[in-house]
Amino acid sequence: MIGRMLSYQLLCSDLDTGATVRFMSDYFQDAVSTLISLLTLFSFLAVMVLSLVWLERKALGRLQLRLGPTRTGPFGLLQPIADAVKLVLKEDIVPNDAERVIFWVAPIIVVISAFMLWVTIPFTPGIVVENLENMGLFYIGAVGVIGILGLVLAGWGSANKYGVIGGLRAAAQLISYEIPLIMVLISVAIVTQTFNLVDIVNLQSPVPFVLVLPLGFVLFFVAGLAEVGRTPFDIYFAESEIVGGPFVEYSGAHWAVFFLSEYINTFAIATLTVLLFLGGWSGPFLPSIVWLLIKIYAVILLIFWIRGTLPRLRIDQLMAFAWKVMVPLSFYLVVCCSVYVFYEMPWWALTVMSLFGLLAVGVIIYRYITAPARKVAEVRERLRSLQMTQEE
Amino acid sequence: MLSTVKGMIQTLSSTFRGLRGPVTKLYPENPTVVQNRFMGFPGLTWDKNVDEPFCTGCMVCIRNCPTQCMTATMKDNPKFADESSKRRKIVDEFEINLNRCILCGICVNVCNFDAIVMTHEHEESGISRDGSRMNLSGLLEIGGRYQTQTGWQPSSKD
Amino acid sequence: MMQDNSENQTIDMMLNMGPQHPSTHGVFRMELRIDGEKIIDVKPHIGYLHRGSEKLSEGEQYHQVVTLFDRMDYLANFNNELVYCMAVERLLDIEPSKRTEYIRVILCELNRIASHLLYVGTIGLDAGAMTPALFSFIGRDRIQTLFESISGARMMHNYFKIGGLKEEVPTDFVSMVKGIMPEIRQDIDQAEKLLTFNEIFLSRTKDIGVITADQAIDYGLTGPCLRGSGVNYDVRKSEPYSVYSDFEFDVPVGLDGDCWDRHWVRIKEMDESLKIVEQAINNLPDGDVESSLGRRLIRPSAGEVYVKAENPRGEIGVYIVSDGTDKPYRLKVRPPSFCNLSAIEPLLQDSWIADSVVILGSLDIVLGEVDR
Numbered sequence A: 001m002i003g004r005m006l007s008y009q010l011l012c013s014d015l016d017t018g019a020t021v022r023f024m025s026d027y028f029q030d031a032v033s034t035l036i037s038l039l040t041l042f043s044f045l046a047v048m049v050l051s052l053v054w055l056e057r058k059a060l061g062r063l064q065l066r067l068g069p070t071r072t073g074p075f076g077l078l079q080p081i082a083d084a085v086k087l088v089l090k091e092d093i094v095p096n097d098a099e100r101v102i103f104w105v106a107p108i109i110v111v112i113s114a115f116m117l118w119v120t121i122p123f124t125p126g127i128v129v130e131n132l133e134n135m136g137l138f139y140i141g142a143v144g145v146i147g148i149l150g151l152v153l154a155g156w157g158s159a160n161k162y163g164v165i166g167g168l169r170a171a172a173q174l175i176s177y178e179i180p181l182i183m184v185l186i187s188v189a190i191v192t193q194t195f196n197l198v199d200i201v202n203l204q205s206p207v208p209f210v211l212v213l214p215l216g217f218v219l220f221f222v223a224g225l226a227e228v229g230r231t232p233f234d235i236y237f238a239e240s241e242i243v244g245g246p247f248v249e250y251s252g253a254h255w256a257v258f259f260l261s262e263y264i265n266t267f268a269i270a271t272l273t274v275l276l277f278l279g280g281w282s283g284p285f286l287p288s289i290v291w292l293l294i295k296i297y298a299v300i301l302l303i304f305w306i307r308g309t310l311p312r313l314r315i316d317q318l319m320a321f322a323w324k325v326m327v328p329l330s331f332y333l334v335v336c337c338s339v340y341v342f343y344e345m346p347w348w349a350l351t352v353m354s355l356f357g358l359l360a361v362g363v364i365i366y367r368y369i370t371a372p373a374r375k376v377a378e379v380r381e382r383l384r385s386l387q388m389t390q391e392e
Numbered sequence B: 001m002l003s004t005v006k007g008m009i010q011t012l013s014s015t016f017r018g019l020r021g022p023v024t025k026l027y028p029e030n031p032t033v034v035q036n037r038f039m040g041f042p043g044l045t046w047d048k049n050v051d052e053p054f055c056t057g058c059m060v061c062i063r064n065c066p067t068q069c070m071t072a073t074m075k076d077n078p079k080f081a082d083e084s085s086k087r088r089k090i091v092d093e094f095e096i097n098l099n100r101c102i103l104c105g106i107c108v109n110v111c112n113f114d115a116i117v118m119t120h121e122h123e124e125s126g127i128s129r130d131g132s133r134m135n136l137s138g139l140l141e142i143g144g145r146y147q148t149q150t151g152w153q154p155s156s157k158d
Numbered sequence C: 001m002m003q004d005n006s007e008n009q010t011i012d013m014m015l016n017m018g019p020q021h022p023s024t025h026g027v028f029r030m031e032l033r034i035d036g037e038k039i040i041d042v043k044p045h046i047g048y049l050h051r052g053s054e055k056l057s058e059g060e061q062y063h064q065v066v067t068l069f070d071r072m073d074y075l076a077n078f079n080n081e082l083v084y085c086m087a088v089e090r091l092l093d094i095e096p097s098k099r100t101e102y103i104r105v106i107l108c109e110l111n112r113i114a115s116h117l118l119y120v121g122t123i124g125l126d127a128g129a130m131t132p133a134l135f136s137f138i139g140r141d142r143i144q145t146l147f148e149s150i151s152g153a154r155m156m157h158n159y160f161k162i163g164g165l166k167e168e169v170p171t172d173f174v175s176m177v178k179g180i181m182p183e184i185r186q187d188i189d190q191a192e193k194l195l196t197f198n199e200i201f202l203s204r205t206k207d208i209g210v211i212t213a214d215q216a217i218d219y220g221l222t223g224p225c226l227r228g229s230g231v232n233y234d235v236r237k238s239e240p241y242s243v244y245s246d247f248e249f250d251v252p253v254g255l256d257g258d259c260w261d262r263h264w265v266r267i268k269e270m271d272e273s274l275k276i277v278e279q280a281i282n283n284l285p286d287g288d289v290e291s292s293l294g295r296r297l298i299r300p301s302a303g304e305v306y307v308k309a310e311n312p313r314g315e316i317g318v319y320i321v322s323d324g325t326d327k328p329y330r331l332k333v334r335p336p337s338f339c340n341l342s343a344i345e346p347l348l349q350d351s352w353i354a355d356s357v358v359i360l361g362s363l364d365i366v367l368g369e370v371d372r
């Protein structure tokens, strides 16, 4: 960002004259400025990840009537740093049978894809590495999928059966949930008629899209949870079943890289939720970046809260949920948005349509997921009648 | 759905409860409070009246210990000769391998002289296996600490 | 075992679950043959925690064997001590005093609650919810602190003596137990509310790992695993031992024999246990808890005895052969966990990998008892 501002000044004359001729030195300056802004982004994300680690441990601790980290620094604030140092200093064990190249490349793929997502995510209209004007959303949808490859490779390369199962689970889960995610992105793009994230946020200034597209918000959040493998969708590294899935053989710095990418992805999903549905950086009184961070952390706390409450789904239930509920509903959403744009309806019409969809999803989920509960109720009823007959 | 929401509300309320008073405590700052009857490692007691251990080295506890973790030898009590003590024999060497001790308290139950007690000692971890072999002086030390801490008195059965 | 022989053939994969696996409840190993995510065959391996308790008992005097029973099912120490003491008492033909029996029952039922609370935590962990485990440990800790103030140890108590108790309970025993009862009730509520009727938990456990009543009887299941299948069999009711016939309590019974029913039976059992504790503490007789044997060496006359009791995990049986010396000639335990675990093969057939840990969790085994 700073680099970018710098380069704007350097290229000022170019811009003034329409920038038809650019010399090699200009390209060089451009590259340098991009590099600087990327580095800034990197360090910003690192700080964010550290804060997330601390927040997660502390929030989960409090949810469970524990203290969370306390030893390292005031309130255990330095705990993530201690964690990181510990992980980096640990021995990096590579299993004998592992496919070495794949084993080494997999974490890099994962973390690079996690970082690439951030290139086009704006923090305020001014602070963005490269606001891809015409293809911001498109780019996010495209880049977001690369991480799956890394996970599958990690599972395969570590020559561990838990790893293979985990990798395949990851592929199945992430690809399934990618579809509703992208459909929601498309419907947002249809409504706003742009792929530009800055424009999308600016268009939300009177009414945030969570009111216009409540269904979209829910779909995006749920699919996002599944994308980053958060409870109740932490199937692919389910600790109690396949002991960490693709990461089972990784240790030390390699594992730290996976860890890093996981948190970056969580942060990205929370940020995208805020940008697309919660009005981004707009808000009264406070500076825009503060508003953005407040909203992001609220979403993240919600994610942690869910993690502290719910058990995990099973893989077949998860897939059924994706293909029977999420995908049809996301298509429905796209159709709604197209109709809305085509007939130029007022915005609340879309809300109504979206709410209708939400109602449908509520009913479907309710019926699907409470089938056992209803059975239990039935059983209780039978028991009660049994007891009554006995008493008589 | 409903029950899920209920669960979410419950964890939220427990968060606020946890903020007011978390259940867990920081360990070295808040040392574990042991109950009166807590059975820590066994220790030997000291007869303050005569200034000698209660233990006579009679080996009853050693024969009754389920893990055979103790050894003892006895000797003639020098204080018996000058009539300052009623004990004819007194313990000479006593060793308990605290690694093997299972803290069952049988030795305390079988001892006829109130010579051995389950102390409140429970933080005996060390870095060498040898360190947990307690000899007579060590056992008397932790036993003596127990005596002063709890005001232990021998029961008047003998 | 192959599902289909069309061109889309898959090959089986062997997957070793355990002995170092977070969800096998100790050191249990399952050799799974899986086809994708489905389990088509399972071979259980036990014995990693074998300490030879039965053989060791032959070398210990009768009063020392109690310590071994403490360590067999390390989550239900008092219950184990009780059944052993009862067996030797029957061998000696002595009766402990009424007060002893009442205190024993109170402690055993509290221990049952502690054990079931731990179960709630572990089934939560197996299903992927980490919070119930921490909630349930609050109640368990309360009970264990009570045990510590009574017996001196939190887990390996060695408090029941043959014919009596080691020492009289503390003077404030009654008020202590009465004091923690409402708190325990609250803790149970808090721990299980997150799970029992949670939709995701229901979908993970209802109709999973079904075992019919006939099958359950054939496999020798006892305890909540048998009652979950709808068989009303509880040693405390059918052949009341100790003073259980004095108390009024129900035996909760499931219907379908799936994981959820086993879970539900355990939750309800905790309530029943609290009921028993309440009745016992209100009618606690006065008297002596000293054993009538005093400190004499225990030397039963030659003979044999089989005594059974209801542990948190099921029916435990102790068979002792005495040859007239101060040590048992032979001691055999019928461990409930071992018999319950024997049903793992039919239960896991054709289930998902994710279900395997939940099913194993719902059997609630203690490896210390399985391997002895």
Ligand code: SF4
Pocket: B054, B055, B056, B057, B058, B059, B060, B061, B062, B072, B091, B110, B111, B112, B113, B114, B115, B116
């Ligand atoms: S502690 Fe007691 S039983 Fe053991 S040797 Fe000393 S006097 Fe005898």
Ligand code: SF4
Pocket: B042, B064, B065, B066, B067, B068, B069, B070, B096, B100, B101, B102, B103, B104, B105, B106, B107, B108
């Ligand atoms: S407590 Fe038990 S194991 Fe330890 S020394 Fe005494 S009798 Fe032996």
